[in-house]
Amino acid sequence: MATMSQSEVFEKVQTVLCDALGVDEDEVTPEATLFGDLNAESIDMLDIVFRLEKSFDIKISRNELFPEEVLTNPEYVQGGKVTPTGIAELRKRIPFVNLDGFAANPNVKDFANLFSVQDIVRFVETKLPK
């Protein structure tokens, strides 16, 4: 497969998100957040994973896109906040998400709002053949 440009990846991601979340194309901007702006729910992540796998012919393992189990691990989360070890783990697990802002005030409940359309695009790019 020929290497895909970032805009090609974005367009396909946009289609995936429109189909999975029932939103309009113009809502799916690179900056839009999945759970905040596009009203995704947790089951939608699985829908998105299935659709990304098909659309890009890639395999995505469990918790690869959304590391749910990090956020339920008492070693990584204490008192509703992600611990420094937890932040380090997240940086390792989801390098495609910019965690700098979150690290300053790492409330678990704000974590879901980090995921933007651009993050999904970056994630897909890491999965595509170079």
Add this chain to the structure above:
Amino acid sequence: MRWIWIDRFLEFETGKRAVAIKNVSLAEEHLHDHFPGRPTMPNSLITEGIAQTGGLLVGEYHSFEKKVVLAKLSKAVFHFPAIPGDTLRYEAVINDINDTGAAITATAHVGDRLQAEVEMMFAHLDDPQTSQNNFEPKNFVFTLKLLGVFEVGRKPDGSRLTEPPGLVNLERVLKAIG
């Protein structure tokens, strides 16, 4: 009492597709008020029948070791009302399945007429707190037997789907207490 909205499986290919039927009858009390003077099978219950067809297909794939719950209705389009005397034929096809859940596409037909088009997702729960009786594999196996799955079921290699060992014993127990 069991909440069963399909009458029998006609086809059952493990991990792939299943076909079940539902006979709509005026003997069903819910049709007397839905709607007065114009009995119509509720589309919500057609969706439930489709979810049971697909849900049992998904559950059987993992030998009912995972707790399968309907998690998302991505699409549900109904073309005409089903009425008493109709036989609804539900066909569910697994599009994707993994440890976390599954996505299916399904249709309902009355004769040759397309009655409904549905897409839905199932999630696999692994919270041990939800391991109530309703999720025990034996319940599913009992239901599968009731619905004739082992008469028509096929594995991917074409061989017959057989009842899991232990069911015979279970039946003895049920008879003894029944």
